[in-house]
Amino acid sequence: MMFNKKLIASAVTSVALAGMGFVTTQVAPQAATQEVHADAWVNDYISKNNIKPVGIENREGTFNQWFGYENGVGKPEGVLIHETATPNATAENEVSYFNNHWKKLSTYVHAFIDGNKIINIKNTNYGVWGAGYTANQKYIQVELCNVNTADQFARSISNDAYYTAAKLIQYNLPFVPNKTVVTHKQAASWWHDTNHTDPDGYLARWGYDMNQFNDLVGKYYNNLKDHGTTDDQNGQTTQPSTPDPNKHVGRVNVNNPDSFASPLVSFNGDTMKDVVNRGLGNNTPWYTDQQKQHDGHTYYRVSTNEWVSDQYATFTAE
Template sequence: MVSKKLITSLATSATLASVGFATVGQVVPQLGSQVQTTQAATSAINDYINNNNIKPVSIQYRAGTFNKMFGYENGVGKPEGVVIHETATPGATAENEVSYFSWSWPTTQTYVHAFVDDKEIINIHSADYGVWGAGQTANSKYIQVELCRVNTTDQFARSVANQAYYAAFRLVQYGLPFTPGKTVLSHNDVSRMYKETNHTDPVGYFAQWGYSMDQFYDLVGKYYNQLKDSNTNNGGNANTNNGNQASNIGILRVKDGSKEYISLYSLNNDTMSRITNRALGTGTDWQMDQTKVVNGTKYYRVATNEWVPESSVGQIIKPLA
């Protein structure tokens, strides 16, 4: 995994922490006959996706471990597009990569927003903030997503459908136009534009499957247009398990204190149990999507079945809607 993991960050760090939520309600694109005809002439992979009615999977949001959060050059929540990567690690799934990055990023100085394979889209960092994936300039501009290497044509088709959907979803979420090479671009494009990295992905990996960025753009464009036409796009890093909009998301700041970390709790059968292998950094800001009172104590949900007790909350920066 070394070839993709040694990218100098050169990013300004802040004192916030990342957040994720459970699986978001998915907008499933429907493939129109006109799109099928166009793509069948340009890409066997896109044709395969159409003919087999392959649909992107839901986006999963998880709390990542990257705590060097920083706004984009235009501000928090103002990315300029999406950079497409691939992991260069044959056989590693999205779950594998998430696990690896969770502990390795302080050493490798690399982190991205999401990993995609043929079965999952796993978002591990708030897209409102930058990451360390493609050099200083790109890090301050773009959301970044890694495609995992797979073994069969069917797996590849499903994985690029998932990655194209993720890119389109983010563009629509942040009100960005779909402009190939500008708002959606490869790591290879970034390397050529800013000359801060020498990576060429995913061009070589795509070529192994007879695929290209232009054909990938066709797929992104299809999902982008369908999402733009839909009124059911959840958007954002928000999710409440019931399709509510991002306005239902609040922000809390956990207390500063003598301890470096604040304990998290999981809810099982109306009982809160302390989580022993995860915690929040003191003084950090976290998104929340719901509250619950258990045995007289109020808890705030900050990730999938991860809750913070009211006694650990120092400030409610943005109340729940």
């Protein structure tokens, strides 16, 4: 079985809401720099080797339950960290397995992360079935994949910390360890809906723990809020999912009166190209951080290089 720990989450009473389509954005894997020993201080290794998190890929998953959090749609209280307990299965492997088997497993999460990819498969405005009824009503949930080299572990931790920080910022949440960033183990001890203890054991196998992870999340959170990258202010590399210039942070609500979905385009310099196999579901909100002018229209970025026109989108600044 690809996913051997996940017969866990108690099903929630869901609110029947209209689904929305996700976009797909491919991100090239990063090349490894050098191998490290498992007892190395991972955060220091990430810094010394100039490891950068990859961008977030948003995909349409198969989980067809659409329920808001206990405070409402688009109002999570934080991010809950899992690990998969499946040795050597990549984020792609886990995404495929979840999408094919979630009904049998009665479980689903928002995202999977390994050393090369961050794949978000459920709109984080809505809850999932990952950690029992109570936690499901509160948290965005992300799975850290088990990797087999220390370098890949460091990269996966960088990606996981970035995803966590970015989601806190997206929903205007403070970074508060043990409150807005929690583990499945903590949720299980607080509410007893499950008996799981991840990710602590997996982190410990690499000489790592949640205190160190929270240090990295806090660094990324502050840097992203201060200047839009995960680097310290004198860093050279811009985080790919939050580039700056022409940064306009907010939300767009999309609607296409002539179809069930609003079309997307991509840009290569000044050349615009239609995205032919994806769209955004009507009457759905999307986070955006950039705007571009083209042929008399404003385009809002909703993924790494996918944009929706003001013909279909209404922008609200944040």
